[in-house]
Amino acid sequence: MPPSISTCPFPEKEPDRVSPMDAIFQNRWFHFLFRKRLTISLFVIMPLVVALTAFASGFIALVLVEYYLPGTPRSLHSESGQPVSEMVHWIRMEVLAFTLLGGLAGAGIAFAILDPLRRVIEGARQVAQGDFTRLLEIEHLDELGILGKNFNQMVDSLNRHFIDSMTAGWVVANTSGKILSINPGIMKILGCKAEDLVGQPVEQLARYLRFEGRMEDLISQAVNRQQVVSGKEFDAVTQDDRKVHLSLSTTLLKDKDDLLVGVAATLKDLTLADQLTEQIQRTDKLVALGGMAATLAHEIRNPLGSIRGLTQLLDEEFSPEDKRRTYTHTMIREIDRLNGVVSNLLNFAQPAPGERHPCDVNGLIRQVLGLAGPQLDQAAARVHEDLDPQLPPVEADDKQLVQAFLNLVLNAQEAIQPGGAIRIVTRRLPPDPGRGKGSAAAVRIQIQNDGEPIDPAILDRIYDPFFTTRKEGTGLGLSITHQIVVQAGGTISHSREGTFTVFTVDLPDAGKPAESPSSGAGKPDPSSSTLAS
Known part of the structure; x- marks a missing residue:
């Protein structure tokens, strides 16, 4: 668990100072004249301004010289010499005026060029620090406008092809603890939107993810101590009360001077991977148990047949009034029960594919309730049916579905x-x-x-073969039910809703009319204790 830290783990960041030149560039008149109006290509306007300035300066000097040429009222040959000094004065003033004009034009051109370039540089710096939401607002229609547009396209492409396509969640925060950017991966894990987190302090993450410890502590640890974590796994609960298994890694973001500018935290949702691993392990276990069950079933069934045959012969030797026939009848009944267990083992180990055809689920449910009627009556169970009359058929083997539903009904009867x-x-x-x-x-x-x-400690084991909490029973009921449902292309799950334990089976719609189930063929025996786990 990360060490506790102060309530303000991130150092305060000094406000940016504005230089005099920046103040000039930020003046509203500069924005009006050079940001909104100059949309002519720089390739044209820069040579044009320089050429006009040079042309105007020389042209006015020529006009002044012509004004003072011999033969004019203010000829340079005047004895007083005043026209010469006056001409020099006006040429000096003209040079100063056009120098000032050239300087102002140069400043305007510099602003028109540098302002968007500064924004491109600042945007690139923000992207380098991990803020992949940074977009430029350059309203020029010239090459600089194209540069800003291409920069935005680059950031958008980076988001779509790299950040957004990451299956892991991505959170980037600066050294002040402010969230700069997130990706769809983290939004999916946390169940939030980008505007809920971007621009907010990292403490806001605690609203969407609860676990032992705090993510902001790990991020502040990376900022203050430059200590990172790699693949730290933990269980957490999301805002919508989903339990997830996550892996957290943090990475330091540094600039070209090796100074820390932010932290990137990567969250991977391992929940699905854990489920797949568990499913693979379960499949391997089922294969091993299935092979063992098949071997045991064959080895047991053969002697059982011989024992039952000999018991029947022995029973025939006794007169109807002989009390010893009670023993032989008990032996035959128990042999038949054991043979039922063996049959269930074989069904589990080597399930038959069955004959798939459209089945009327409501009809199968009523058939199951008829089969389980004696057990339900014995338990005085209050059975309530809420069957959708517009239910479409499902594609499956009707006898196998009857077996699966009967197992679930008998489990319910045993639980109440x-x-x-x-x-x-x-x-x-x-x-x-x-x-x-x-x-x-x-x-x-x-x-x-x-x-x-159901005891939470055994929830993950209820579909395991041979697992049961009852003294009587083989623990194969739910295993066989799970097997039948999966073979039919469906899913089975369990939950607790209020005071009821709920087993939910979802089966795909057959998309065609149901066929009538074969009457009485292959009906399971509800009296067999092997049907319920």
Whole structure:
């Protein structure tokens, strides 16, 4: 955790001093004459001003000389000599006047050139310090205007092709702790807009990201001690209460004199990478467990068949009144139950692809409630159906979907207290590009129960095979359900909404009419304890 710092971690920055020449250039008359009006090409105006000044100076001198030539009323041959001194006086005044005029014209041209150049230089300096939002306002229509336009295009291109395309978040602050620029990556992570942060102190980041420590402390540490962090990982909560796993790195920004001018902080959202890593690990584990389960299932099923056959032969040897038949019947029943466990192991290890066709989800839900009726009645469950009558069909194997929905309903029945409530909701979802396989419409099935919430410590394990919190059960129910939903191109998730635990299944819209499910074919046995985790 970064060390605590003072309430004002960033040094105060002295205000920029304005030189006398800057004051002249900032005069409104200069702006009026040379910023707004001079739009002639510098290639034309500079030679023209110099040529006119030189021409005017010589031309007036010639006029004065002609005025005092012999034969004129003020001839240079006058005995008093006054015309000579008067001519020299006027030539001197003319030279001084045009010198002043040339100086003013030069100052005007210098301002017309230097003012936009100074803004280009200042803009380049700001960009070098990390402010990639800096744009120039040069209203000239000449080469300088083109220069300003090209500079803005360069900054815009840099933003689009480098800063904006970065998947990581980017925050740049100066040495005073003022945020200079951010990129869309950081806006996506924090859930904010550029105007919410640019120009604000870095303390403003705390409004959008909460974690153990403060980002402004890390930035001030880089400014004051020139200490950077690299790949510092931490868990945080965003403004909209999303939990994210982030990586933070800071970089010092220095000028050509190796003086610190700012700090760039890079935030990478590792949440998706963590999910992908977890999914890969889960897949590897499932492959290993699947192979083991298949081997065990085959090794167990063969002796079970022999044991059941011999038990039946033994049962036939006893008379109907023989009490020993009670034992053989118990043996056969338990062998059948064990065979059901083996069948579930095989279904998990080597799932059949099934026959995919358009299915009526509402019809399958009603079929499931019929199958689970005895268990629901035994628990005195209050079942409420909220089924969308306009629900489109989904493309899947109907028998597998019945298996998946039955597992979820039996899990809900196991979770509630006697007399508890179970709600089943179906809805049609509009197209969404951010969901699953693209922008197709989807069908949402929610199975809710008002039982105790799932322990947060085991939330990440509930879909793992063989994981269960009950004394009876194989822990395969939710694993098989997850497998069936994924095979159908859908997703399954869980949440807590008020007093209800909610399992949500989203399946893609089939886009064509549903077919009638085969009656009674392949119906799961709801009495088997292996169906629920």
